[in-house]
Amino acid sequence: MPAKEIIGHGKILEHLISAVDFEKVSHAYIFNGEDGIGKKFVADYFAKLLLCNNRIEDKSKPKHLRLRPCELCPSCLQFDSHSNPDVIYVTHEKPRVISVDEIREQLVNTVSVYPYKGDFKVYIIDEADKMNEQAQNALLKTIEEPPAYAVIILLTENKDRLLETIKSRCEIIDLKPVEKDMIKTYLMKEFKLPDYAAENAARFAAGNIGRAERFAADKDFNEMKDAVLSVMRNLDRNGAAESVTAARKFADYKDRTRYLIDLTELWFHDMLVLKATGDANRLIFRDDYTTLNEQASKRNYEVIERAMETCENTKKRLDANVSYDTAMELMFLHLKDFT
Numbered sequence: 127m128p129a130k131e132i133i134g135h136g137k138i139l140e141h142l143i144s145a146v147d148f149e150k151v152s153h154a155y156i157f158n159g160e161d162g163i164g165k166k167f168v169a170d171y172f173a174k175l176l177l178c179n180n181r182i183e184d185k186s187k188p189k190h191l192r193l194r195p196c197e198l199c200p201s202c203l204q205f206d207s208h209s210n211p212d213v214i215y216v217t218h219e220k221p222r223v224i225s226v227d228e229i230r231e232q233l234v235n236t237v238s239v240y241p242y243k244g245d246f247k248v249y250i251i252d253e254a255d256k257m258n259e260q261a262q263n264a265l266l267k268t269i270e271e272p273p274a275y276a277v278i279i280l281l282t283e284n285k286d287r288l289l290e291t292i293k294s295r296c297e298i299i300d301l302k303p304v305e306k307d308m309i310k311t312y313l314m315k316e317f318k319l320p321d322y323a324a325e326n327a328a329r330f331a332a333g334n335i336g337r338a339e340r341f342a343a344d345k346d347f348n349e350m351k352d353a354v355l356s357v358m359r360n361l362d363r364n365g366a367a368e369s370v371t372a373a374r375k376f377a378d379y380k381d382r383t384r385y386l387i388d389l390t391e392l393w394f395h396d397m398l399v400l401k402a403t404g405d406a407n408r409l410i411f412r413d414d415y416t417t418l419n420e421q422a423s424k425r426n427y428e429v430i431e432r433a434m435e436t437c438e439n440t441k442k443r444l445d446a447n448v449s450y451d452t453a454m455e456l457m458f459l460h461l462k463d464f465t
């Protein structure tokens with residue numbers, strides 16, 4: 127993954143690259159940002175750069191591309207084939223928790239072993255906010271007194287689930303949504319999407335490159351968007367029974383329920399934007415300005431934020447195997463509630 131292919135996050139790459147350049151690499155990082163925003167790409171690129179035996183310096187390049195992995199040394203080649211022994215991806219068995227044993231076995235007990243070659247040994251803990259308290263405390267000991275070569279990168283969607291003691295010892299890097307035009311250009315180039323389709327997918331991705339890719343690759347995207355719209359446009363007009371029927375319609379796209387919920391959440395996000403700025407041009411569903419405005423005027427900030435939370439909680443319920451019908455019906459009933 128060359129840096130130029132990481133979409134957006136130029137400032138963050140620049141910061142990480144200069145840390146390598148000036149030998150100011152931290153022992154522990156938190157890369158925080160929503161799912162699909164590019165945390166793993168940035169972490170992988172950083173790890174590869176740290177481990178490369180022959181980094182290339184090119185002062186003619188923009189700052190975030192100035193130092194790069196050579197792509198040719200044994201370390202880079204091993205990295206690309208997922209066999210570099212100096213990068214360890216901490217894995218976990220249960221979907222919702224990283225246990226203390228997993229942190230001990232994969233990290234605490236191996237960190238004292240020197241890197242095979244080079245100056246660094248990198249640990250990447252994906253979904254680090256799933257570490258339970260014991261696991262975090264076990265990790266804390268390592269972060270407090272790390273060996274000189276160790277770099278530990280925690281990837282989180284919600285850094286606030288980590289203990290203060292962990293956060294205070296990590297350099298925290300927040301990944302922000304990527305600019306729409308950057309995503310659009312990328313989709314046109316990589317997915318060969320025509321202009322209007324790229325514009326559409328980029329707009330609804332709302333800064334999330336992972337979501338943009340899924341939309342771009344999904345031929346049903348427009349249909350799904352329309353399914354969400356047909357429900358949301360009538361949200362306040364429909365009775366509870368009609369909303370439940372509407373929820374069942376989503377079942378046509380059962381394997382992609384998350385996108386539908388994301389789109390639903392964006393509808394409410396638009397309401398917030400509208401309340402805060404009144405600017406129709408900043409809306410994702412800008413063709414529905416009138417309806418959004420009408421719905422927003424009936425709700426205060428708190429109600430809208432609660433609706434967005436409901437969407438997030440529904441995704442969690444589905445992850446936890448709550449029945450599809452129950453989860454979706456509950457969601458729509460909550461969304462209609464604006465008192």
Ligand SMILES: [Zn+2]
Pocket residue numbers: 177178179180181195196197198199200201202203
């Ligand atoms: Zn290399």
